[in-house]
Amino acid sequence: MTGSRDPFARAVAVTGIGMITSLGRGVAENWQRLSAGDSGIRRIARFPTEGLRTQIAGCVDFMDVDPVTIPALSRAMAEAVSDEAVAASGIAEDGAIDGDLFLAAPPIEHDWESRFDLLDTVDPGGGPYARGGGAAGTEESLPWHREFMNGSLADRLAARHGCTGSPITLTTACASGASAIQLGVESIRRGERPAALCIGTDGSINSESLIRFALLSALSTKNDPPEQAAKPFSRNRDGFVMAEGAAALVLEHPDHAKARGAPVLGWILGCGEAADTFHRTRSNPDGGAIVRSMAGAIADAGLAPADIGYINAHGTGTPENDKMEYLGITEVFGDHKERVAVSSNKSMIGHTLTAAGAVEAVATVQALGDGLLPPTINYREPDPNIALDVVPNEARAQTVEFALSNSFGFGGQNVSLVLAAG
Numbered sequence: 072m073t074g075s076r077d078p079f080a081r082a083v084a085v086t087g088i089g090m091i092t093s094l095g096r097g098v099a100e101n102w103q104r105l106s107a108g109d110s111g112i113r114r115i116a117r118f119p120t121e122g123l124r125t126q127i128a129g130c131v132d133f134m135d136v137d138p139v140t141i142p143a144l145s146r147a148m149a150e151a152v153s154d155e156a157v158a159a160s161g162i163a164e165d166g167a168i169d170g171d172l173f174l175a176a177p178p179i180e181h182d183w184e185s186r187f188d189l190l191d192t193v194d195p196g197g198g199p200y201a202r203g204g205g206a207a208g209t210e211e212s213l214p215w216h217r218e219f220m221n222g223s224l225a226d227r228l229a230a231r232h233g234c235t236g237s238p239i240t241l242t243t244a245c246a247s248g249a250s251a252i253q254l255g256v257e258s259i260r261r262g263e264r265p266a267a268l269c270i271g272t273d274g275s276i277n278s279e280s281l282i283r284f285a286l287l288s289a290l291s292t293k294n295d296p297p298e299q300a301a302k303p304f305s306r307n308r309d310g311f312v313m314a315e316g317a318a319a320l321v322l323e324h325p326d327h328a329k330a331r332g333a334p335v336l337g338w339i340l341g342c343g344e345a346a347d348t349f350h351r352t353r354s355n356p357d358g359g360a361i362v363r364s365m366a367g368a369i370a371d372a373g374l375a376p377a378d379i380g381y382i383n384a385h386g387t388g389t390p391e392n393d394k395m396e397y398l399g400i401t402e403v404f405g406d407h408k409e410r411v412a413v414s415s416n417k418s419m420i421g422h423t424l425t426a427a428g429a430v431e432a433v434a435t436v437q438a439l440g441d442g443l444l445p446p447t448i449n450y451r452e453p454d455p456n457i458a459l460d461v462v463p464n465e466a467r468a469q470t471v472e473f474a475l476s477n478s479f480g481f482g483g484q485n486v487s488l489v490l491a492a493g
Contacts, residue, residue, distance in 0.1 A: 076373035078340045078473070078491070083256045084328040085337040085493070087160025087321035088433045089152030092420040093129035093314055097155060102437045104419075105445045106466045110298035111420050112312050118278050125290040127297040128276045129314025129421030136274075141177055144274025146224055148317035148426075149174065150231065153270050156319035157232055160333060162266060170266030170323075171236030173254045174225040175247030177275050177425045228270065236264045242425065244480030245385075247271060248318065249428025249488055253342040255322045265327035271429030272317035284313060289389060299449050303386035303415035304393050304461045306454040311387040314421025318429035320436075335493035337436035340473070341372025347483035354395045354483060361399035364485035365475060369403070372473070372489040376404045379411055379489070380471035381444055383435045385479045386415025387422055396477065397457045412469065414447045414462040428478035432488060435476045439492035442470040 072078065090097065093111025094104040104111075111129045117139060120126035132139075134147045157163050162170075225238035236258075243250045248271030255267030284290050291300040291310040302308040328335060345367065347360035354361060369376055385396055400408050416434050423430050438444055443466050450463040476488045 073375040073377050078373045079338065080373060081260055082325060082338040082340050083259050084323045084325050084335045085320050085339060085436055086162065086323050086328050086333040086335060087156040087158070088336060088436060089155030089159070089319040090430060090433045091131060091148050091152055092316035092423065092430060093131055094420055096133065096151065098433065098437065102434070105416060105434060106443055108446050108448045108465055109419060110448065111314070112297045112300055114294070114297055115276070117276065123281065123285065124292045125281060125285050126294045127300055127312060128281070129312060129316070129423070130276050131274065131315040139274070141275050141277065142224070144315065145176060145272045148274060149224065149228060149270050149272035152272070152317045152319040153228055153232060153268060156321050157268065160321040162321055162323070162333065163232055167233035167235060168266055168268060169235050170264040170268060171255065171258050172225055172229045172232070172234045172238045172268045173251040173270070174228060174238070174240045175251040175271035175425050175429060176224060176240055176242065177273050178242045232268060234268060243484040243486070244482055245422070245424055245427055246478040246480035246484045246486040247425040247428060248430060249432065249476065249478035249486035251429060252320060252322070252339065252432055252488060253344060253486055256339050256342055259322060259324050265324045267322045268319065269322060269429065270317065270319040271426035273423055273425040274315045275424055276313055276315055281313060291388065301388050301418045301421055302449040303384065303388040303418050303447055304454060304457050304459060305450055306452040308388045308390060308393060310389050311417065312421035314423045316420065316423035316426045316430050318426060318433045320429065320432060337439055337493045338491040339488060340491055341368045341370070341374070341489035343367025343369070343371060343487040345485050349483050353391060354479070358395055358398045358402065360483050360485050361395060361479060362402045364487045365399060365403045365477065368475060368487035368489045374473060374489065377407045378473050379475050381438065381474040382411055382413040383431050383438070383474060383476040384413050384415045385477040386417050386447065388417060392479065393457060396479065397459060400459065408459065411460070412444050412462050412467065413459045414445055416445060418448045428476070428486060431478070432476050432490065435474050435490050439471060439474055439490060442468060444469050444471070
């Protein structure tokens with residue numbers, strides 16, 4: 072190691088993980104399929120797509136949710152992944168977790184009531200956008216958007232798992248899942264709580280969301296075949312593929328995990344965060360915030376760039392984002408960029424938006440633990456202006472000591488995490 076101090080001096084243990092993507096439910100199924108280079112991108116069957124330029128997505132259609140709404144699916148996935156992570160960690164055997172809960176969730180705006188009023192004028196009842204609500208006095212009796220506003224989902228998840236600390240809901244665009252992990256790490260380091268349950272969830276695929284992203288010219292329009300649409304770092308990349316998913320991590324202070332004999336699946340060693348406030352959707356062309364995010368995480372871990380052996384890239388597959396991430400990697404890693412493996416899970420599962428940082432952190436924990444780097448699939452036309460080892464098309468058996476996971480969001484919100492195997 073070439074860093075300035077012991078990277079485990081302030082490490083936070085990962086003792087439980089849970090995961091859902093379009094590839095399936097549970098860490099085991101997702102990791103098996105990610106390792107195999109499978110794609111979860113399919114034609115959308117949830118709503119009509121005739122006339123839309125983009126007709127594909129990484130939908131999670133196997134949860135018991137009807138009708139599918141953003142809050143209902145996001146909530147069902149958050150419950151499932153947090154249940155998996157908590158059970159794997161064994162932390163709640165007495166029915167409680169002495170820790171905070173940090174939830175990354177898609178925003179539900181306060182103007183939804185007026186939007187429903189407008190909808191009623193043209194489509195009374197509203198179909199899947201109806202105000203919703205179950206039988207009076209039941210948990211589902213509120214309109215579905217209200218059960219998701221003002222932190223109410225985090226409250227319910229905290230009660231579900233007996234979290235004794237604060238339930239916090241946050242939204243930092245596509246960096247949200249990583250932000251939730253960062254907040255958990257910082258809480259444990261400050262000694263506020265010995266543990267944290269960090270969750271990212273996003274079930275945002277509906278016609279409105281798809282059209283909004285399409286209007287930004289952000290989505291791939293290569294609908295046929297769907298499995299080949301997501302092409303991070305390729306010369307012929309043309310946009311990202313929207314996807315749904317969720318992931319959860321149980322984080323603990325090492326002493327707390329050791330005292331109860333918990334399995335340590337991995338370590339969070341460092342966190343970096345930077346915002347550039349340049350544009351609502353574009354990164355600053357100088358890449359400064361991306362550089363500070365990565366460099367800050369590596370420094371926070373007490374490491375040097377040459378210590379990093381793998382980068383789980385943000386890697387959306389948009390022309391702009393992939394170029395900016397490459398420029399940031401070049402600035403931070405210099406000549407070492409030729410020796411560090413870089414791959415994008417989004418080539419297989421699409422972009423899970425608010426959940427992406429948590430989903431990809433779980434995948435990185437698995438990669439480090441198994442000594443197997445997931446591939447960047449659909450890499451058939453290398454971009455000569457992005458000279459990276461992208462682990463093309465097939466997984467690679469490779470033992471890596473330290474990895475970096477990048478999450479870069481709209482509005483210039485960037486978070487990077489440094490992880491190590493357990």
